Amino acid sequence: MGEPYDLVVTNGVCVTASDVAAFDVAVKGEKIVLLAPSGTLRNAKAQRMIDAEGGCVMPGGIDCHVHLQEPTMFGEGLSADSYETGTRSAIAGGNTTIVAFAPQQKHLDSVLQALETTHQLAKDNCYCDYGFHLLVSNPCAKALSEFKQLAVHEGITSLKMVHPYRIAVLTSSSYMTYTALQLRDDQILSVLLAARQSHILTMIHAENGDVLNWLTDQLEAANLFAPKYHSNSRPPVLESEATNRAIALSSLIANTPILLVHVSDPEAALRIRKAQTAGQPIFAETCPQYLFLTREDLDKPGFEGAKCVCSPPPRNREDQLAIWRGIKNGTFTVLSSDHCPFRFDDAKTGKKTCITHEHPVGKFKYIPNGLPGIETRLPLVFGAKKLALTKFVEVTSTNAAKLYGLYPQKGSMIPGVSDADLVVFYPEGKLGKTTVTNSMLHHDCDYTPYEGRSVDNWPRYTILRGSVVWDRDNGGIVGSKGYGKFVKRGKSSLAGIWETAEEDGAFDLEAL
Numbered sequence: 001m002g003e004p005y006d007l008v009v010t011n012g013v014c015v016t017a018s019d020v021a022a023f024d025v026a027v028k029g030e031k032i033v034l035l036a037p038s039g040t041l042r043n044a045k046a047q048r049m050i051d052a053e054g055g056c057v058m059p060g061g062i063d064c065h066v067h068l069q070e071p072t073m074f075g076e077g078l079s080a081d082s083y084e085t086g087t088r089s090a091i092a093g094g095n096t097t098i099v100a101f102a103p104q105q106k107h108l109d110s111v112l113q114a115l116e117t118t119h120q121l122a123k124d125n126c127y128c129d130y131g132f133h134l135l136v137s138n139p140c141a142k143a144l145s146e147f148k149q150l151a152v153h154e155g156i157t158s159l160k161m162v163h164p165y166r167i168a169v170l171t172s173s174s175y176m177t178y179t180a181l182q183l184r185d186d187q188i189l190s191v192l193l194a195a196r197q198s199h200i201l202t203m204i205h206a207e208n209g210d211v212l213n214w215l216t217d218q219l220e221a222a223n224l225f226a227p228k229y230h231s232n233s234r235p236p237v238l239e240s241e242a243t244n245r246a247i248a249l250s251s252l253i254a255n256t257p258i259l260l261v262h263v264s265d266p267e268a269a270l271r272i273r274k275a276q277t278a279g280q281p282i283f284a285e286t287c288p289q290y291l292f293l294t295r296e297d298l299d300k301p302g303f304e305g306a307k308c309v310c311s312p313p314p315r316n317r318e319d320q321l322a323i324w325r326g327i328k329n330g331t332f333t334v335l336s337s338d339h340c341p342f343r344f345d346d347a348k349t350g351k352k353t354c355i356t357h358e359h360p361v362g363k364f365k366y367i368p369n370g371l372p373g374i375e376t377r378l379p380l381v382f383g384a385k386k387l388a389l390t391k392f393v394e395v396t397s398t399n400a401a402k403l404y405g406l407y408p409q410k411g412s413m414i415p416g417v418s419d420a421d422l423v424v425f426y427p428e429g430k431l432g433k434t435t436v437t438n439s440m441l442h443h444d445c446d447y448t449p450y451e452g453r454s455v456d457n458w459p460r461y462t463i464l465r466g467s468v469v470w471d472r473d474n475g476g477i478v479g480s481k482g483y484g485k486f487v488k489r490g491k492s493s494l495a496g497i498w499e500t501a502e503e504d505g506a507f508d509l510e511a512l
Contacts, residue, residue, distance in 0.1 A: 005034075006029070006046070007420070009057055012054070012056070014057050026041055032415050035413065048468070053427045055425045055426050058422065059393060060397065062396070063337050065338045067101060068122075069082045078342070079341060082444070089375040091128050092470050092477060093376060093378055096464045099131045101118075104143065112149065114134065124482040129487050131155065134158070134159045139161065148197075151198045158202075159202055189252065192253045192256045196253060201257055201497075204246045204260055204261065215233045219364075225364060227304075227361065239267075243263070243271050244271050251280060256501070261285045266323065269322065285333065285334045288376065289314055292450065293449060303355065306351045306362060310371050328391065334396075334403060336400070337373040337376075372443050372447070378396060378423065379455045383455035405492055406490075422461070425460060426460050436451060464484070467483065
């Protein structure tokens, strides 16, 4: 007999973005090396054997919208999670790779410097593999000139920015929402052009910031400060209008590919769908908060509603149904967590920084925006049973890998090619109903917005490059801090977007 396998997962139902079949999975040297008919490897020579007992075996979750250990952006609010605690929580929720943000401060003229600073925060501290989006807030000539080096040498193929009209770009992250990060239209166009030339994807947070500010002023003048008025300051029309503008700016720069992030509004989704139908390279992301929370969750006694303050805010139940439909029909390419945790009972760096003697329920304008969700993303969506298994894998892993230049190393189960990144769920009915509580989670936040919700499954094992890092029944977190490594990314391979862009030709002023 030959050398033993490092790991064999037997008796599982393997699910990819295209197929469901009963296979055993053999792992050696951090790679999947063999898929064999179910049961044929049960007596194979292996250092470790896992019996999936008929449970689903899938590519590990890839969460490409994660905020960890970022500098202050929301008044005095600071992220509750470091790279250590955030990635620890990630593997407990079935994720094997995350892409977080490397934020460029306004006073810096270099994006490479911002990247190096973030590398130092993450290095030797991560439980899962990771990459970075560059968050651009000062697109000066020097910063724009560094884009090519980001893509070619640093493995950074996505950026994010902020727009004064709340068009936020993510992979070339552009924010239209947060004042500290906002860029003007001319700056956004410069970023889009430079990103296109370097095959860097631009992500956009689309909300109209000027209208938001006006509505906020009106609400405050009427003495309406409670957390629930966060929703009133950001009605759906702000999102749909800004989404239309983002698509228009993309079309101006020769249909440069963009991703609209954390979409919550059905009208915005319809505008995205219309652009996609017309052949524009427009992609969209949504998040669990727009599937499981509503604006009613912000209308809790006292300050409790602040736990669910995020931007855009959760909408209503009818909107939830529309977002589910958008996932099913392909309008939404990816389903990410937008994990952005702030401690609730913290008056120095958390949600309660906005509470004063004059405003005992705070001022919604100053509530740090964001929710924890990296660990609950897969269990909530898997347990909802609203998606076909192949669609679940597509939007939580495979499409993220393709869109962000990780495929087929990540997000797939191709023997000899794909990393042995797997999540194994319990077989149907074995776990029973489990109530989500913050005490069972592994982040460093003091609450979860999903407290008390019932789920009927949870990742049983998380396997990263062939090593079991999460074993729910035998020790929980069994991986080591520092095992997670930085993964350089290539250009997006989803739907041949950059090949199509090349065929369409470069931005041409004469053609306008």
